[in-house]
Structures are given as structure tokens and as C-alpha cells.
Amino acid sequence: MDFLNWLDDDMSLKILMCLDDPSDLVRVSCVSRSWRHYVIANGLCKQLCLRMFPQLSRVHCVVELNKQGAKEHAEVGSSYYMEWQALEREHRVYAYFAKASMSSVIEDCIEETIGASSTDNYPEESIVNTLDPRDRVPGRALYWSSKGQSNPGVPETLTYKLFSQICDITEIIIQPFQAFFQMGLPIYSAKSVRFKMGHPKASSVASGEEEFVWTYISPEFAMVQENRLQKFTLPEPVLCIGGILQIELLGRIQRQEMDGLFYICVSYVQVKGRLLLPAFSAEILEPSGKFVLKKDQLATCHPLAILSENESDAISNDVQRRLRDFQQIVNMLQENAMEIGDVWDEEEDEVDEFEDYVL
Template sequence: MDKERDNSGDFLDRVGPDISASIFRTFDHPADLLRASLVKRSWRRFVVENDFCRKLCERLFPEAAIFAAAVEVSRSAPLSPRSSPSPDSPESSGDVESRAAQAEFRIYSNLLRALVSTRRSVDCILHCIGASSTDNFPDETIENTLEPQDRINLRPSYSSGGQDEDGVTETLTYRLSSDICIVHEIRIQPFEAYFPRMVRFRMGHCKLPCESESFVTDEDKDEDENQEDIADENYVWTYTSPEFPVLQESSLQTFKLQRPVLCIGGVVKIELLGVQRQATDDRYYICVCHAQVVGRSLSPVLMVDISDSGSRLVLKYLPAARGMRGMRSKALMQDNTLEWLEWARRTRYNQTRRLATMNLLLGPVQINELDNIIGGGV
């Protein structure tokens, strides 16, 4: 009788899997989906087996569909969801599938939490990769656009190299602070009379391994090498914005994207459309003082592994990397050693102690509700 009462009270059993799936697909906020997974074991199993977390990620941010696989990097060997059991493994295929499904649930539930985080947006640019052309290189290099000022050593911060014809598109390409960023808006301050008429933005990843990608530096690169770095054949663009009109004035202008965009791979290209003619040499130029890519970084817990010449992207989840800086965690993650895991544990312990001290001084700190559901922070 008790068993019958329990079955009769299970919503999933009463309405059936098809209607249940239709209802679960209406959830448009991660908190609703993750709360449902906590109702009872059968509900969690239903969420896990139907990949609802991954599907919601892709619905909120279509760029997430580019991932070919997702891997949880832990103390043991990395577990890839939907992997096949080894012939020598004592586990059945059902056990492996269940563990893989649970891993995928953890990966994408943490990605969901990061996607809807209320952390403050900041300028995400880490490095300059290169510009399509530069006048007076390296004095007017793209690197000057990282500084919020009109001139560097009495020169325009950045100036294009000058074109013989109108209609040429000049570009500025930047590396963001992490592999995965949510970008809300891009800000550009053009310089004096050499304003672009329109701007457009592209986001994506480099096909080359990270260690082979180089950046602009005044000392060791010339303009020809700069052109090789930004060649379009080296990149895969997963998002292209519409064109935005530019006010013909020297002010920091904000271009808000139609929706937040998931930049997977950490590369943003700013396309400057419509150059201006200079009377002294009858050539066409564009000048830019400053540029910002405003959003939030999702590293170091979530990273991207790129292989097969950029055609295969793997989402990596590093639960032990909370509190670590992106570049440090990336270098250590490649080894996946006990030393890396111990370093991550110590870092998180120190962070907890600092939080406890703040609580004593400032009072209790509000914790995002999803932290309690998933556990930990991104």
C-alpha cells in the first residue's frame, strides 16, 4: 500500500514521460530546472537522462551547441560523458552510461549557474592579437587602444595604415581574459575626424593551439607578422553581430548586443567599416583611441580544449579549480597532477577563511541560491 501511494503521488508517473518532458522544457531559468532535480530521486534521474541542463544552456546561449563533448577533470582520469566502457573494465555499459550522464549534469549545471550569475560586468580584454594595418608601427599600435586616452606621445592611440580606396574594412582583434566569456556590449572611442561610419563584431576561437598563438609586442614583432596572426583562415567565428552606426564624434560609444553572447574561445574582432579620407595624401584612414569588451569571465572552473584545427571543441569542467586564476589553472590543468589538485584545495581553503573574516567584520554575505543547489562557486 505504501508503495502504491508513493507511485500514485509521483507526478512523472501520473502524466508520463512525454508530457513531463514537455513541461520540463518550458523551464527558462536554471534555478527552476535545478530545483526540480531536487524534488526526489526520480525527478533528478529524469533531468539527468534527458540532458535538460545541456539543452537549456543551448537554448539560452545558442553558441554552446558548438561543443562536441564535455569532460570533467578530477583526481582520477577525466570522465567524458557518453563514453564507452573499456573491454577490461568490470563495470557494465549501463554503469558507465549512468556515471557519464551524471558527469554531464554536473558540467552543464555549473555552466548554467555561471551563465546567469549576477557578478558585475568588466572589461574582459586581456591582450591585443593584431590589427589589419597600422600607420607608424609600432608607435600607433593596437596596444594603445587598451589605454583610456586620446593620444600616446602626441600621436593618435591607434591609426590604420591608410588605404588607396574607400570601402576597405579595418579590424582590431583581441584576446579575452578567459576561454569562455559572456559579452554584453562593446565600447569604442574613435579619434577626432577619422571616424568609422559603422562597426560590426565577431567572436570565436583560434584554430591554432594556444601555445602557438602570438600577440602584438612592440619589441619582437613587425607589421608583416601581425598580418599573419589575424588572418581569417586562422579563426572560426561563431557569432557575428549586425552593423551598428557610429556617432561622428570623439566619445566613448557603447554598442549593446541584441542579447548576451557566449564568446567560446576568447577572441573578439572589431570591424571598422567606412574609412575617412585624409586630404594631405588622399588616402583613407581610421583612428581609434580606446576599446573595451564588456562582460563576465567564466574561468577558471570552465575551459575550452580546441583540437583538429579548430573543428572540435571540448568543454572542460575543473571543480577543484575554484578560486584559481585562469592562466595559472590552465597551465596546471594540462598536467592533471596531484600537485595541481592540492594547490587548488589550499587556494579554496584560504578563500573560505577570507570569507569568514569578512562575515565577522561586515555581517553575513548573501549567497546566490544556485550555490546551495549545485554547490560551490564559479
Template sequence: MDMVVDEERHAATAGVDFVERLGPDASATVFAALRDPADLAHAAAVSRSWRTLVMAVHLSKILCLRLFPEVSIFTRIEQSATSASSSSNGVNEEDAGSTATATATAWENHKREQRVYMRLVHALLSPLLSPHTWQGCIAACIGASSTDNFPEEGIQNTLVPGDMDMDDMESYWSSGGQEDPGVPEFLMYKLCSDLCLIDEIRIQPFRAYEQPDHPIYSARYVRVKFGCPKSPLRLEDLVSEDNEGQLTADDNYMWSYTSSEFPMLQENVLQSFKFPRPVLCIGGVVKVEFLGRIQKQVYDDLYYICMAHVQVLGTPLPQELGAAPCEDGIVLKYFPEHEPSRDSGCSRPKWHDIETRIWRALKATGQGIGFNQELLSRLLGPSLSFAVDDLSMVKTGGGRSPLASSGLSGIVGD
């Protein structure tokens, strides 16, 4: 990639532009083949036309979706006032006089999306590209599907390592008893951040040493879901000694990821359930589901599920990135503490000819930027609409991104 960038810089000096020669269709296809965020950042820095193409085709978002498909749940981006102000400096008076308001707004939206998604993908890849130790991410307990005796056998006991507390008393969560072994159970936790990259779940089933034959109350399978609360969780919503937790119903959350079913061993050991790849938990809520009961209690002949300890291992993303519920889905929040101004209106040169044509096409049609949609759909995935589908969407700043609602088939796979 570095060689291509150097060659293009040399060609640009000679007055020849790669995008101009190849055309926007083929250029977009070439750029979409980039898999490394560093290559994408270098490409955007070569020239104005390259930068425009990277933003117009949503390449930073496409790259993020390839690596972490769950980010498709974001419906819009929310920036701090400082960051948004610095990004708006790119439109000067000369451009404002020659560009429709809607088109200028679209350009600023593309610049913002490029910046935020590049920051997001960098934050997601950093733990994977350097030696890193995953940490426990559980901050609090939201609730359980059922509890046999609260608080003595409540979910809060699963935060204690092992199956004994500091007083050498048995420490575990126990479900209610059931005649049907197929009745599922679950535990729900709040993580330490709105956005956490999760690598694995560890669970230790409970062995009842005080019962005959010391039975182990494991489940047959474990399944994990990540989600975002539809309204912010309050302190009183969380489990405490006096509160068993009320917000455990599925319709209180928007779920962005559901794992496959992991077989659980009927052993009193800390068992690892590792995801095929690290998964971004959006919203900071984890639901651990237990499917299938194995062990009956001798005293009442009912099936129970009991867990001694649960860990959610991963890493929280930087605090400048966050997620929050909104009316139409989930907002990706970007609030950097210090955002240097990269562009200044007085020093910004005129757009390159290719940029002008791209944005004039956007203004004229309101349905794209002049690319061959059929060609790009075959190469990048079906139903992709680059730029915006409707100028009214641009003017209001609302609505879900066409890319986010496209199904993403053909994008997330290599």
C-alpha cells in the same frame, strides 16, 4: 515549481510516480518547459526517475542553449580526473552485471553533462541575477588588419583610455590609407579568460588635432565577432613593440558569434555598442570590425580609420570552466579544484522501474530512449535526438552531440 516537487515527493512516498503515470513523452515535454536552473535542479533531486529523465533528455543543455545559443559550438566535455572519478561511482557491481557496457557509459556521460552544463548555466546567470559591475576584459592585442606606422600608431595604443597618453602625446591606432572607402578594417584582442560573458563594446574614434579642421577618423559601422583560436596562442603571437602580430587571418579561428552592424557616430567620444543580451565569448578572442570609411586625410587624399580607445566590458567565468580547441571543434573544460563525492556505489539504491526501461530501450535500439520523437520534435524543436544516435559513438566517447548539431531552431527562442 516547489509545490509540484512537494506533491511528487508525497506521491513517491505513497508509491506513485509522476513520470510513471504521465509517461516519458509527456513528462519530457513538461520538464522542458522549465526555464529556471533552480527548478531543474530541484526536479532532478525529487527521485531517481525524475533525475534520469532530466539527464536523458539533456534538459540542462537545452536550458543552457535557450539562454546562450553560442554554447552549441561545444563538441564534447573534458573533466578533471578527480571530478570524473567521483561521478563514475554511481555504477555499482549489481548494475554492471545487468547493464551493457555501452549503456553504462551512456549513463555516466549523461550524469557528467548534467553536472557540467548546470554549473555553466549557473556561472552565466549569476552576474545577471545580482548587482554587478562589468569590467574590462582585454588582456592583450593579437593584431590589426593594417597599421599605417607601427608601433607609433599600433593597436596597443587603443588600450590607453582617451586619445592622449601619459606624456600628453596623441595615442591611437591608424589603419593604412585606401582610395576605396568600402575597404574594411579590424582590431583583434585576446581576453583575460577562455570564457567571458560580454555585455558591450565601447570605442572612441580618434580626432586628429594636429591636422587642419581636426578631422575625426571614425567608421560608418562596427561589427563584433567572438572566437576561439584553432591552436593555443603563444606569447610570441601577441603584439609587442617588436611584433606587429601575425595570427589575424580568419582561418586561424573558429567563430561562435557575429553581431549585427552598429552605426558609429563621427564624434570623438567613447561610444557604447551594447548587445541585445550578454553573449558568451568562447575561446577568448574578440574581433572588432570597422565597416565603411568616412574621412580622407588632406595630405594624401586617402581614407583612413583611426581609433583612440577600445573597451570590451563583461565578466570572466570561474577558472574551473574553460574552453580549448580540439580536432572536431571546441571542448568545454570543467576542472573544479574540490569536487565532493555525491554518490557512493555501496549506498546507491536500485534504479526505479522507469529508469530501467529507459536504459533498456537505449541498449536495444541505440537510437533513443523510447520517446515519441515526432511529438517531442514538434514541442521542443525539429531534429532533436535524445540520448545517442549510435552505440558506437557511446563506446568511443567521440562525435558531436546530436543536440549541438541539430540547428537549435525552436529551442533558443522562448
């Protein structure tokens, strides 16, 4: 029984939306033509992506690019045909996107530094030092230091560019700096941290105006005054669209003895997540803040293409095993048929002999 034909649409959708793996949705779409039509027409892969990453609600449209970077144009046809082509394109792009976000390796996403809100001694105490996991090299220490402030409530920011326009960020790692060359070995940590993600503004802006658009602002996390790597895990993975991440360092704890001012110092920063480059990119549409989600170099149009190699091999092996089992059943049936035929022939011979005897 095909439950899609017996249940109302709401109940069928509720059942299929329990699937949280894009591979399962693709397998569902391979069951039959009617199931494939149902999955695509209801945009189940898109809805799965929206549940995983609410930031995708800002997608204006999706585009597939060929190997030369040009858009794949749909053929001319009726309005229904064009609408169906758009739904199929969304199904492919979102299915690939969901699978890539789940199967990619988590790694460091920082490409380069953009700048700090202040720097005490430039370039010796530059933000660039925060990309090196060492806190010292021969002859000097490696860390970023803010300017001193008499007010411990003055915040600081560190801004970084990520490797990809679209990154799935899971956690940020920060290590406060311990001044091993000062009396008492003070640790210049912040009281708490907060993270912003977004993209640069499309055009140059007037001085004093914020040059980035922030599409995500995290909760505030408490930082401890300890010289160690401190991991700040986001409540849920966040899609950074635009490739810019800013760390807000809120509140100062340590006062420097020689001048009586409060400082914040950081020795190392790492942003952990999944890079969706080069498969996906984004084109920001100003001033709406929406963006075009682009999928480059579609590898294959086969519906099982988004499965990993291990999953594909497993399916292939399973099919081959089932074919071998089926062949064995066929052979057994053929052998039984031959044995039955032999018995039948022997019975026919006995009947013929009996008839000859009677006659």
C-alpha cells in the same frame, strides 16, 4: 499527486523546460529520486544551456578535472551504468556552467592585443593604445590609426585576445578618435562595425590564409561620427569559444586634409562580458571544429552546490524557520494533551467519588 507520473513525457518536458534558472532545475532534481532521474535522463540542464548559448551545440563531450588537472575516470561497470555516469556528469557540468554564466560579474574581457590589419605610424599609433581609456598623455595622443586609403570602402580589423578561452560576451564599446591637433577637429570613425569571435587554428598556416576560425559573426552596427564611447550590444549574449575577438571597421568617412586620404582611427576599445575562468576551459578538436568542455576543480558533489551563498543561506534560514514553527506546533500539541489529560483525570476523580457515595 506527482504530475510526472500522470502526464505523458512531452507535456512533462514542456512544463519543466519553462524553467530558465539552473537553480530551479537543481531544486526540481532534489524533490525525489524519480524527479532527479527524470531531470538527468532528459538532460534538462544541457538543454537549458543550449537555449542560452547555441554555440554549445559544438560540444563533443564534457570532462571533469580534479585539482591536479587529471581526468576523473568513471568506475568500470555495465554499459547502462557507464551511460548513467555520463548523464550525471553532463548534468553537473552544465548546471554549473549555466549558473556561472548568470552569476558572474560583467567585466572587461580583453587580455592583450594581437594585431591590426594596418598601422600608419608604428609604434606611435599602435593598436596597443586602444587599451588605454585616455586619448592623450603628456607630449602625445593615444590612438590607433589605419593607413590612408583613396578608396573609402577599404575595411580595417582590430584583433584581441580575451582573458579566458570561454567568455560570455554581451557588448563591445568603441570610441573613435578626434584629432584635436588638426584643423577642424576631424573625427576618424568608421561607417559601421561588425564583430567576429573564434579561436586560432591549431597549426601554422600558409601565408595569406586566415589564421583564425570564426564561430560567430555579428550583425553590422552603424557607428556615428562622434567623439564618445559608443556601445554595441549584441542581440543576445554570445559564447566566445577560443578567446579571440576581432572588430571589423567597415567604411571610411573622414578624409585627412594634408594628403587627401581616408583614415580610420580608434582611441579606446572595451569588450564587456563574463569570464568563466578558471572553472571552465575548452579544447578545440581540429578539423571538426568541435570542442571538449572542461570543468576544473569540482567544489562539491552536493546538488545545491551551484546555488549562490545568498540563496543557500536563504534556504538554510527558511528550513530553520520551518523547524522552529514545527517545534512550536509540537509544543502546543503537547500542552493541549497535558490539559486534556488533567481534565480527564478530574472527571475520573469525580466519577470515583460518586461511585463511593452510591456504594
